[in-house]
Amino acid sequence: MTGAVQPQTAPSSMGMFRAMVGVGLVCGLLIVSAHIGTRPAIERNRAEALRRAIFQVVAGAEAFETYVYLEDGRFERETPETALPGPRVYAAYDAGGGLAGVAIEAAGMGYQDVIRVLYGYAFESQAIVGMQVLESRETPGLGDRIETDPAFRANFEQLDVSLAPDGEGLANPVEAVKQGEKEHPWQIDGITGATISAVAIADILASSTAEWIPRLQRRRTDFEGGP
Amino acid sequence: MPPDAGRAEPTNAEEFMKGLWEENPVFVQVLGMCPALAVSNTALNALAMGLATLFVVTASNAVVSALRPFVPKQVRIATYILVIATFVTIVDMTIQAISLDLHRALGAFISLIVANCLILGRAEAFASRNGIGRSVLDGLGMGAGFTLALFSLGAVREILGAGTLFGLSVLPSGFEPWVVMLLPSGGFFTLAAWLLLFNALERKEDAK
Numbered sequence: 530m531t532g533a534v535q536p537q538t539a540p541s542s543m544g545m546f547r548a549m550v551g552v553g554l555v556c557g558l559l560i561v562s563a564h565i566g567t568r569p570a571i572e573r574n575r576a577e578a579l580r581r582a583i584f585q586v587v588a589g590a591e592a593f594e595t596y597v598y599l600e601d602g603r604f605e606r607e608t609p610e611t612a613l614p615g616p617r618v619y620a621a622y623d624a625g626g627g628l629a630g631v632a633i634e635a636a637g638m639g640y641q642d643v644i645r646v647l648y649g650y651a652f653e654s655q656a657i658v659g660m661q662v663l664e665s666r667e668t669p670g671l672g673d674r675i676e677t678d679p680a681f682r683a684n685f686e687q688l689d690v691s692l693a694p695d696g697e698g699l700a701n702p703v704e705a706v707k708q709g710e711k712e713h714p715w716q717i718d719g720i721t722g723a724t725i726s727a728v729a730i731a732d733i734l735a736s737s738t739a740e741w742i743p744r745l746q747r748r749r750t751d752f753e754g755g756p
Numbered sequence: 757m758p759p760d761a762g763r764a765e766p767t768n769a770e771e772f773m774k775g776l777w778e779e780n781p782v783f784v785q786v787l788g789m790c791p792a793l794a795v796s797n798t799a800l801n802a803l804a805m806g807l808a809t810l811f812v813v814t815a816s817n818a819v820v821s822a823l824r825p826f827v828p829k830q831v832r833i834a835t836y837i838l839v840i841a842t843f844v845t846i847v848d849m850t851i852q853a854i855s856l857d858l859h860r861a862l863g864a865f866i867s868l869i870v871a872n873c874l875i876l877g878r879a880e881a882f883a884s885r886n887g888i889g890r891s892v893l894d895g896l897g898m899g900a901g902f903t904l905a906l907f908s909l910g911a912v913r914e915i916l917g918a919g920t921l922f923g924l925s926v927l928p929s930g931f932e933p934w935v936v937m938l939l940p941s942g943g944f945f946t947l948a949a950w951l952l953l954f955n956a957l958e959r960k961e962d963a964k
Contacts (some may be wrong), residue, residue, distance in 0.1 A: 536829035548827045552835045556842035563846040570853035666863065670935035671916065683843050 542651065583619050585632040586649030586659030590621035592756035600704035604751040626755030630658060631745055639672035639729040642666040646733060652749055655692065660685035681720050681727065689714035692739045692746055699739055705731035758889045768893055775897030781874045782905030783954045786876040791908055793943035795865045799922050803903065804858055804908025808851065808866060810899025812843045813875045816894035820883040824898040874902060912946050913937045
């Protein structure tokens with residue numbers, strides 16, 4: 530052993546207090562410095578991840594704007610000056626500035642933990658045109674096939690979410706069926722061996738679309754005007 | 757914990773190398789099993805977790821050693837935890853700044869580095885009794901040994917469980933992946949196989 534570790538006499542309460550406060554102060558300073566140092570990069574990464582996901586779920590999108598859903602049912606474009614409270618959706622625009630679709634975030638319970646997804650909705654075809662899993666802790670090799678299985682992902686290239694004639698809900702709610710038994714365009718072909726995760730995705734989309742699609746269709750004009 | 761006292765002063769190289777092989781944290785001391793089993797499902801996750809732990813154990817060893825003269829023994833464990841938690845928070849932020857995907861893959865296990873008994877073990881058993889230089893070497897050696905062990909687990913599990921290494925295909929396309937290797941039980945199987953190998957090598961060494 531090199532060097533003495535502790536003094537022989539019992540330390541005073543003040544000595545212990547000083548040591549703890551001193552160490553705490555230095556640690557606090559280090560954490561705050563690291564936070565300040567990494568914050569710009571983390572914010573950049575988050576914005577980039579969101580941008581990538583939006584462009585992936587809305588085909589042909591070149592730019593997007595964030596809209597806040599207000600209590601009176603309107604959607605208002607978010608600018609750096611207006612930090613409004615409320616849920617957000619992302620309107621995506623094509624190269625010509627036309628509205629390509631809207632990306633919506635949704636979440637629900639999966640097999641292990643909450644699954645968060647982003648899906649794209651196209652007004653013209655009244656369909657989900659893309660889906661991206663943002664966060665999931667599903668079982669590797671089984672449940673995580675909701676992210677990797679090409680056949681499952683193909684469900685979301687054109688998943689029908691047409692409005693009912695009264696415009697208050699969907700004509701047919703999104704539902705999962707057993708693998709290979711898909712008959713209608715609003716059904717999701719499940720994954721054998723990952724039934725719970727596939728059904729969870731269907732449930733997340735079913736409840737989110739039932740809530741958001743009527744709101745979006747009602748206020749479609751809010752999103753027009755280009756990026 | 758192997759005794760550090762009562763033996764001839766080791767050279768710097770020996771101080772570093774002991775963590776890699778002779779006192780390897782995972783294969784010999786069997787410490788830090790929670791991240792070793794949970795995050796070694798792919799080679800990349802294993803490597804990232806290993807490097808994060810290497811940084812935390814080295815930095816906390818250095819600081820704990822530097823604080824020796826100022827911290828009364830009654831509050832030493834509390835200060836170790838404070839120091840370790842600080843470096844884990846810094847690692848957590850740094851990984852988020854480098855890659856959100858990697859941060860997502862490692863999940864809660866980054867924060868749980870705080871509870872890795874390897875780190876607190878080295879602070880108490882080594883850094884609190886040795887100078888800064890030796891403590892840093894000890895931290896680097898133990899961290900490198902932990903990284904090596906996690907990578908050994910992760911590489912085997914990824915190759916057998918997915919047929920890939922670092923995401924690149926390494927086995928013929930006809931190979932049917934053993935999904936069980938990616939699941940928690942695969943971690944136990946692989947660890948058992950490595951421990952068997954290490955023990956067999958050690959016995960052979962002892963027999964000489």
